[in-house]
Structure formats: C-alpha cells, structure tokens
Amino acid sequence: MLVSINFEDDQKTLQVEANQRLTKICDEHPSSILFGCRCVACGTCLIEVVSGMENLTPVMDEERILLDVLAPDNPNIRLACQCIVQGDIRIRVAD
Numbered sequence: 538m539l540v541s542i543n544f545e546d547d548q549k550t551l552q553v554e555a556n557q558r559l560t561k562i563c564d565e566h567p568s569s570i571l572f573g574c575r576c577v578a579c580g581t582c583l584i585e586v587v588s589g590m591e592n593l594t595p596v597m598d599e600e601r602i603l604l605d606v607l608a609p610d611n612p613n614i615r616l617a618c619q620c621i622v623q624g625d626i627r628i629r630v631a632d
C-alpha cells in the first residue's frame with residue numbers, strides 16, 4: 538500500500554510504501570527534518586503532525602518522556618525518529 542507524506546516546509550509530497558520508518562524515508566528523500574541521535578536522546582527531530590497523527594505508530598514510553606519535556610502542551614508533536622508511517626500524513630518541523 539502506498540501512503541502520502543506531505544512535508545510542509547519543503548512543499549513536497551511523497552508517495553511511499555506504508556510501514557516504513559520516517560528516518561528511512563527521509564534518508565532516501567532529503568527534507569528539512571534533521572536527525573541527530575535517532576534514539577530518543579537529542580530532540581533534534583521534533584515534528585508537528587498537521588494531519589494524520591492516527592497514521593503514525595503510537596508514542597512509546599521513552600518518546601513520551603522526552604515529549605513531556607520538549608513539548609508538554611502540544612499533542613501534535615512527535616519525534617520523527619520514532620515514527621513508522623502507516624497512512625497519509627502531513628508534517629512540518631516543530632518550532
């Protein structure tokens with residue numbers, strides 16, 4: 538199944554196979570999203586999910602702990618390095 542990923546900052550939309558890590562997709566299709574540690578330590582990869590939050594794999598404990606520090610008041614924020622894309626999403630780099 539193909540899914541659609543819209544990168545607002547880059548004004549581009551990709552069609553990719555579902556169930557891939559966002560890190561892998563961004564490695565293959567460079568975007569404005571930056572990755573540092575890729576393991577829930579640095580917070581470099583913070584994104585705002587404009588739509589399609591339900592199409593990302595759920596937040597796990599480690600990610601929740603860092604999100605509670607970095608973006609406690611915004612439920613639309615994720616760490617891109619922890620997301621597997623299961624359906625259409627629209628994302629941008631978090632402020």
Ligand code: FES
Binds near residue numbers: 578582583616617
């Ligand atoms: S790249 Fe470091 S937390 Fe995602």
